[in-house]
Amino acid sequence: MKFLSDRAVERLRGSADAPDLSGTRYRLLERIARGGMGIVFTAEDQQLQRRVALKVLDAPAANGDLVNRLLREARVLAALEHPGVVPVHDVGTLADGRVFYTMKFVEGQRLDKYIESIASVPDRLRIFLRICDAVAFAHARGVLHRDLKPANIMVGPFGEVLVMDWGLAKILRSDVSSASRETDSDETIFEKPKQPTISRDTTETYVVTGHGTVMGTPGYMSPEQARGDVEHLDARSDIFSLGALLRFLLTGHPEAASNSGGPRLDKSLAAICAKSTAASPSERYPNVTEMALDVSRFLDGLAVSAHRESIFEKARRFYRRYRFFILLIAAYLTMRILILLFMHR
Amino acid sequence: MSGESFQSGGDRFPPTRRSVIEAVRSIDAEERQLALEALCAAYWKPVYKYVRWRWSLPAEAAQDLTQGFFMEVLERELLEKFDPAKSRLRTYLRVCVDSFVMNEDKAGRRQKRGGNIPHVALDFTAAEEELGATAIDPAKIASPESLEDFFEKEWVRSLFALAVEDLRKLCDERERARTFRLFEAYDLEGNEKLSYEDLAKDYGISVTDVTNALAWARREFRKIALDRLRELCGTEEEFQREARAAFGWDTK
Numbered sequence: 017m018k019f020l021s022d023r024a025v026e027r028l029r030g031s032a033d034a035p036d037l038s039g040t041r042y043r044l045l046e047r048i049a050r051g052g053m054g055i056v057f058t059a060e061d062q063q064l065q066r067r068v069a070l071k072v073l074d075a076p077a078a079n080g081d082l083v084n085r086l087l088r089e090a091r092v093l094a095a096l097e098h099p100g101v102v103p104v105h106d107v108g109t110l111a112d113g114r115v116f117y118t119m120k121f122v123e124g125q126r127l128d129k130y131i132e133s134i135a136s137v138p139d140r141l142r143i144f145l146r147i148c149d150a151v152a153f154a155h156a157r158g159v160l161h162r163d164l165k166p167a168n169i170m171v172g173p174f175g176e177v178l179v180m181d182w183g184l185a186k187i188l189r190s191d192v193s194s195a196s197r198e199t200d201s202d203e204t205i206f207e208k209p210k211q212p213t214i215s216r217d218t219t220e221t222y223v224v225t226g227h228g229t230v231m232g233t234p235g236y237m238s239p240e241q242a243r244g245d246v247e248h249l250d251a252r253s254d255i256f257s258l259g260a261l262l263r264f265l266l267t268g269h270p271e272a273a274s275n276s277g278g279p280r281l282d283k284s285l286a287a288i289c290a291k292s293t294a295a296s297p298s299e300r301y302p303n304v305t306e307m308a309l310d311v312s313r314f315l316d317g318l319a320v321s322a323h324r325e326s327i328f329e330k331a332r333r334f335y336r337r338y339r340f341f342i343l344l345i346a347a348y349l350t351m352r353i354l355i356l357l358f359m360h361r
Numbered sequence: 362m363s364g365e366s367f368q369s370g371g372d373r374f375p376p377t378r379r380s381v382i383e384a385v386r387s388i389d390a391e392e393r394q395l396a397l398e399a400l401c402a403a404y405w406k407p408v409y410k411y412v413r414w415r416w417s418l419p420a421e422a423a424q425d426l427t428q429g430f431f432m433e434v435l436e437r438e439l440l441e442k443f444d445p446a447k448s449r450l451r452t453y454l455r456v457c458v459d460s461f462v463m464n465e466d467k468a469g470r471r472q473k474r475g476g477n478i479p480h481v482a483l484d485f486t487a488a489e490e491e492l493g494a495t496a497i498d499p500a501k502i503a504s505p506e507s508l509e510d511f512f513e514k515e516w517v518r519s520l521f522a523l524a525v526e527d528l529r530k531l532c533d534e535r536e537r538a539r540t541f542r543l544f545e546a547y548d549l550e551g552n553e554k555l556s557y558e559d560l561a562k563d564y565g566i567s568v569t570d571v572t573n574a575l576a577w578a579r580r581e582f583r584k585i586a587l588d589r590l591r592e593l594c595g596t597e598e599e600f601q602r603e604a605r606a607a608f609g610w611d612t613k
Binding site: 018019020024025027028029031033034036038074082111112113 | 487490491514517518521522525526548549550573575576579580582583584601604605607608
């Protein structure tokens with residue numbers, strides 16, 4: 017038997033890792049990312065002469081669970097035609113037996129990297145509102161994302177915001193194609209391990225508990241999702257994640273700081289974050305639109321529903337909103353007073 | 362062992378590639394035997410090199426211990442006690458090796474064992490040469506991570522070497538000897554400067570033929586390696602984890 021040098025082992029790893037695209041219209045370009053389910057490469061669609069992202073499973077899965085998850089993700093993407101959701105182009109099985117799908121190649125930055133260059137709070141809030149648009153659309157189509165976090169949001173070169181990685185999505189209603197629903201059994205996603213263990217993949221997306229295989233990301237995952245309370249997950253679980261995401265955009269952390277360190281958060285924004293991430297789903301916003309509306313109100317200088325203001329806060333907000341007119345009137349009144357004083361001298 | 366004698370054991374293993382963990386619990390004595398042979402074929406070299414490195418033992422003592430360990434696996438039915446829910450088979454075997462070497466040492470029982478594991482001849486001379494060619498960082502010796510890393514690395518090498526051997530046989534069977542030679546030249550010999558064009562010129566064929574041949578060989582190699590791996594894992598979950606470790610997917 018031939019001895020394999022370290023270099024040969026590495027070469028075999030690399031060559032075996034690459035998907036076999038023979039018989040397809042794609043030509044492999046480079047590897048760009050690795051997720052919980054598989055690897056993402058860039059490839060050239062030789063017929064349309066454009067670059068696409070190709071997501072492929074690590075290995076031909078024997079039990080079909082991963083295959084079902086990847087296919088379901090592709091079908092969910094296909095069903096969610098929205099500017100905030102990356103469009104899927106093609107799905108199939110490669111010659112090496114691995115299931116793949118291709119999607120639009122997004123040349124952009126992950127949200128956590130992108131916001132490093134965005135200092136303005138209003139600009140960050142506008143990005144957040146675009147994320148809300150995509151999630152609200154998905155909810156309207158009966159799809160929960162279940163893994164909203166900065167790493168799963170891409171911002172394109174023209175500021176377009178795309179919600180990525182729908183691999184953990186849960187389909188609530190049959191608005192989406194029936195084919196994707198067929199493979200959306202909770203048994204596929206939530207299986208019962210024999211004993212409590214904890215395991216993580218490289219993106220720290222999986223946490224296994226004794227109650228069921230819980231999928232999500234600590235810090236962004238709602239308490240009911242963390243408990244594996246599958247039956248009761250609804251849009252408010254994603255609202256929790258959006259609240260954590262909003263807090264991350266404003267403070268750099270998904271969870272509320274226990275001490276006074278870190279950037280000082282406006283009380284209205286803090287209240288929106290607190291309401292979205294309330295432990296009980298009934299205390300959160302009932303839907304994403306309500307949450308986005310509160311953020312828009314803040315941007316417009318209006319009172320938000322999540323926070324009852326004191327008179328002083330109302331006055332301050334009133335002043336901020338109408339500062340120009342208030343200053344104009346104040347200047348006019350000051351001038352009139354000065355004129356009156358001058359004339360009475 | 363000669364490669365051929367091991368392979369005969371490997372080939373006779375049920376074509377369904379049933380897990381060795383299940384097979385060693387079979388009531389069929391032949392199936393149990395074949396499962397143990399498959400296990401020995403994949404693990405004897407990692408075990409031998411590990412014993413040499415971890416316990417700093419001379420070659421002869423390590424050879425006796427390696428043979429003794431697999432006899433122990435056979436006689437004491439160690440695999441019966443393995444629980445896939447608690448650990449990987451690879452880690453379990455490594456811990457068993459440590460325990461076996463310590464016990465042998467304490468009892469002063471180390472003795473020269475005659476013969477080989479049935480149907481699996483162990484080519485210690487080749488293993489010793491390989492060990493000499495393997496770069497080992499002395500500064501890392503004995504840390505728990507380095508022990509695990511070393512064993513894993515040798516296990517991957519052994520797995521890939523078996524898969525390459527299977528691929529060679531497959532190429533012979535299908536009269537694709539040239540395909541294997543291309544694969545060997547490009548993927549195994551590690552000449553970074555060699556290009557597809559060079560190979561096409563050397564073999565008098567087109568670059569497309571080289572591309573197709575290499576794509577086929579890699580696809581088959583991958584399939585064979587994964588099949589062998591699946592056979593050596595107790596559960597699908599373990600297989601997925603081990604596949605990631607073997608192909609380096611966790612580290613990229």
